[in-house]
Amino acid sequence: xxxxxxxxxxxxxxxxxxxLLSFLTLMQHKRLMEWFLQWNSQLAIAETPIDSLKQFxxxxxxxxxxxxxxxxxxxxxxxxxxxxxxxxxxxxxGNLPVFFVLxxxxx
Numbered sequence: 001x002x003x004x005x006x007x008x009x010x011x012x013x014x015x016x017x018x019x020l021l022s023f024l025t026l027m028q029h030k031r032l033m034e035w036f037l038q039w040n041s042q043l044a045i046a047e048t049p050i051d052s053l054k055q056f057x058x059x060x061x062x063x064x065x066x067x068x069x070x071x072x073x074x075x076x077x078x079x080x081x082x083x084x085x086x087x088x089x090x091x092x093x094g095n096l097p098v099f100f101v102l103x104x105x106x107x
Contacts, residue, residue: 007102014098018091025084029056032077039074043067060085 033055037044047067048058058064059078068074 002102002105007105010102011099014091014095018088018095021084021088021091025081025088028077028081028084029059032059032074032081035074035077039071 033044033048036048047063048055059068059081064078068078
């Protein structure tokens, strides 16, 4: 059996990793929006929605790919953002079974 302190430590580390990755994802999105606005403010204002949640998902759209791909810097930053976002989702979803298994093993 796994001790309760081990379960708490693993839970704490896993949650901390998820929170850190989520924070990095949000910071990357903020920087990406700033670079997009600096690169072409008229296009950015026209293409990105004002609602912050829709603005977050904008960089997952085909239109964002069409806009960012010709600009190497924007494209790399968009790819980093998408990778961080997917990593956050995977870590969150992967977190659920780990907690269940640890809870069962802890008895």
